[in-house]
Amino acid sequence: MSQETASLPTDYSDLFRSHIVRSVARSASRLEAGEGLPAADERNQALHTLSYALDLEEIWPETRALLLALAPRMEQAGHRDDWIPYLSQGVQQSHRLDDISAEAALRWHLGVILELQSRFADAREQLELSAAQFAACADNRNQARALNRLALIARLQRQPVEASSLVDHTLELLEPEDTERAYCYIIKGALALDARTWEDAATCFNTSIAILRPGDQRRMLAWSLSNLGAALRQKGDTAQAIACYEEAIAIFLEVEDPVHLASARMNLGNVYLKAGDPQRALEYYRAAEPVFRQVQETLRLASIYLNIGMACRELGMWVESERSMKTSIDLFAQLELPEDVANVREEMGRTYRAQGQTGEAAQQFEKALAILRDTPADPAWIRSIETQLSEIRAAAPADN
Numbered sequence: 001m002s003q004e005t006a007s008l009p010t011d012y013s014d015l016f017r018s019h020i021v022r023s024v025a026r027s028a029s030r031l032e033a034g035e036g037l038p039a040a041d042e043r044n045q046a047l048h049t050l051s052y053a054l055d056l057e058e059i060w061p062e063t064r065a066l067l068l069a070l071a072p073r074m075e076q077a078g079h080r081d082d083w084i085p086y087l088s089q090g091v092q093q094s095h096r097l098d099d100i101s102a103e104a105a106l107r108w109h110l111g112v113i114l115e116l117q118s119r120f121a122d123a124r125e126q127l128e129l130s131a132a133q134f135a136a137c138a139d140n141r142n143q144a145r146a147l148n149r150l151a152l153i154a155r156l157q158r159q160p161v162e163a164s165s166l167v168d169h170t171l172e173l174l175e176p177e178d179t180e181r182a183y184c185y186i187i188k189g190a191l192a193l194d195a196r197t198w199e200d201a202a203t204c205f206n207t208s209i210a211i212l213r214p215g216d217q218r219r220m221l222a223w224s225l226s227n228l229g230a231a232l233r234q235k236g237d238t239a240q241a242i243a244c245y246e247e248a249i250a251i252f253l254e255v256e257d258p259v260h261l262a263s264a265r266m267n268l269g270n271v272y273l274k275a276g277d278p279q280r281a282l283e284y285y286r287a288a289e290p291v292f293r294q295v296q297e298t299l300r301l302a303s304i305y306l307n308i309g310m311a312c313r314e315l316g317m318w319v320e321s322e323r324s325m326k327t328s329i330d331l332f333a334q335l336e337l338p339e340d341v342a343n344v345r346e347e348m349g350r351t352y353r354a355q356g357q358t359g360e361a362a363q364q365f366e367k368a369l370a371i372l373r374d375t376p377a378d379p380a381w382i383r384s385i386e387t388q389l390s391e392i393r394a395a396a397p398a399d400n
Helices: 012-033 040-053 057-076 084-096 100-116 120-136 140-156 160-173 181-194 198-212 218-235 238-255 258-274 278-295 298-314 318-334 338-354 358-372 379-395
Strands: none
Touching: 040 057, 040 084, 057 084, 057 100, 084 100, 100 120, 100 140, 120 140, 140 160, 140 181, 160 181, 181 198, 181 218, 198 218, 218 238, 218 258, 238 258, 258 278, 258 298, 278 298, 298 318, 298 338, 318 338, 338 358, 338 379, 358 379
């Protein structure tokens, strides 16, 4: 006689929900306990879990903890388009549940990713909302962090007055001992670089470094060192600039930050280019360019293609020089940065002039001047381009 087992009802939805809750808690605890970036399989498991957890409002506190633990690590590892949907869904969920502090934090992380992609208008929107929400929560420190990122965007969009005003407001919000003040001085130093006041820039970056040295914010310390390298390079202190970049590179390797590692390598290449070693500079540029392309960092791509073009010019690699500079122009134009477009056109003019193609060189100088006359560009820069154009015209044979 056959035996039959009793059929018991099973609530698979409850089992599934319990499994997701356990998976979320396990992933979050691993991230919070670990140092550095999670391994690929651990990261993929966390993302897989999030894809289900974000649909379950009842476990939002656990999901929020996992999202916020994963967010800085995903940015640091170079994730962009694949990570944005999770942040966006987290923003929507926190908004539905009226979790304003979580929404503010997730908008901050989303704004940072968008800024890194040079999607400045979208980044501004997220960071402005984040700052306002943190202010509503009376969270001065995180409001300041959002304002600092807005200041960075203003600086990247060549709006120094706005950037400076935002940084000053940030400093008012922060306690005297807060290490976030170091980021304020990074922005101030970057603005000084833009203004070509190298000593002021170095002072700001040294202030940032002094704040960060005693603590554990190694990544921000490396940012400060890399920026100090730029100021020292402009001051002509090549040896110290190289030392700063090499220390920054070592830290970026230590903390597993591939994108800023590539940026530091690009900047070290700039030192060697200025020091008259274009071949070594090109090696650093070629190591960095694929990283920027992979993470779609348009601004850094535009910069590195200009740098590659300049190094190739010094090496007599004319075709690649012109091709790289044309790509740089297209990218800067896409970002609506006219002064940067003018800068590349001037360098293209020099490239044509070095080949004896004075007609093409003159056209590039003329295009650069046409752009700069509608901007608040440094008059000395405009005069320099005018001088180069005048030299070409003076050397041209007179019409019969």
